[in-house]
Amino acid sequence: MQIQLWQIIVLGLLGGIAQWDETNMKLGFRNPAITGLIVGLVMGDVKTGLLVGGTLQLMTLGIGSYGGATIPDYATATIIAGALAISTGQGIDFAIGIGVPAALLLVQLDVVARMSNVFFQHKAEKYADERKYEKVELMNVLGLSTWMISRFVPIFICLFFGESLVQRLLEVSPDWLMGGLRVAGGVLPALGVALLLKYLPVKAYAPYLIVGFVLVAYLQMPMLGVALLGFAAALYNFKKAQSQDAAPAAAAGATYMGGADEDE
Template identity: 85%
Template sequence: MQIQLWQIIFLGLLGGVAQWDETNMKLGFRNPVITGLIVGLVMGDVKTGLLVGGTLQLMTLGIGSYGGATIPDYATATIIAGALAISTGQGIDFAIGIGVPTALLLVQLDVLARMSNVFFQHKAEKYADERKYEKIELMNILGLSTWMISRFVPIFICLYFGEGLVQKLLQLSPEWLMGGLKVAGGVLPALGVALLLKYLPVKSYAPYLIIGFFLVAYLNVPMFGVALAGFAVALYQFKKAQSKEVISTSGAAVYTGGADEDE
């Protein structure tokens, strides 16, 4: 399947919009599963798009850009890997093999975009001192545009030149580097889950964690089934907490009434 020019442009713009969304509206376009769905719709294979996006989404768990830290860009990687996997018919393994190193290589472009943004922010500070507020807005828009371009350009180049360019880059990369990236790709989902468990109240809900592990490890229950069980438990806990709150409020009301009568 040959990728059409309009598809390349659309997916390139999707990468730019996803980066813009990350710093503004927070609508979720930076989530690989969302970009994977859109890639699947554009390329005509929603199943593969969701598989690629969902797999790379696992690698984002527990990873956050705190304090301006640069992290692997799995959303853009999903666009590139998903489109190439669908167009070549290579499947999910091929997509993940491209997606993980692509996400890590995009870190360097993110750093470059941030560095170029410094110029516009210094200009904005200058215009703030001069009370030129319209130019401050312009500098902020131009600063954001460098981030959007840093996503549009690699997506356009990779999809325009196709699988050959990506494969050539992979072949030129040292074996130790590619091996390390593959190992990292396998470790990252587990690391993401471990980081989440560290900040969640695991001790208070340890029995539910053990039940979930038992369902997956010994009964081979699909993840969707485990998710439904988890949702049911969460809903039960929520209703239980609500009922306690209602009882507490009712008790306070009765006590207050008695005090009024005594008066």
């Protein structure tokens, strides 16, 4: 399947909009699962797009861009890997093999975008001192544009030139290399879950973890069903904790009212 020019442009714009959304509206376009869905719609294979996005979403668990830290860009990697996987027909394992290195390489472009943004912010400070507020707004928009361009350009280049290159690499790649990519595609999502579990109170909620594992591993329950059961258990515990907190408060209120009556 040949990637059309309009698809490349749309996906490049998606990468830029996702970066804009991260610093503004927070609608969720930077989540690989969301970008994977959109990639699937644009490329005509929603299932593969969701599989790629959902798998790379697992790798984002347990990490965050705190204090301006630069982290692997799995959202942009989802766009590149998902589109190439669909166009070449290689599937999820091939996509993960491309997506992880792409996410790590995009870290460097994110650093460049942040550095270039400093120029515009210094200009904005200068115009603010001069009370030229329209130019302050313009500098902020231009500063954000560098981040958007830092995503659009690599997506466009990878999809415009990458498909033929990928096809050629597939023809000459040995079986052991492709096998290694498949193994990596299976291990890395588990690593993302492991990072998340490290920061969660697993010991306190071990019974729920075991129940979820049994439902998936032995009863073959779909992930949506497990998630709904987990939500129900969380809601039950939340309501129970609320009632326990409300009981001492109600007792204290009754004691206070009783003391007031005796004073009267």
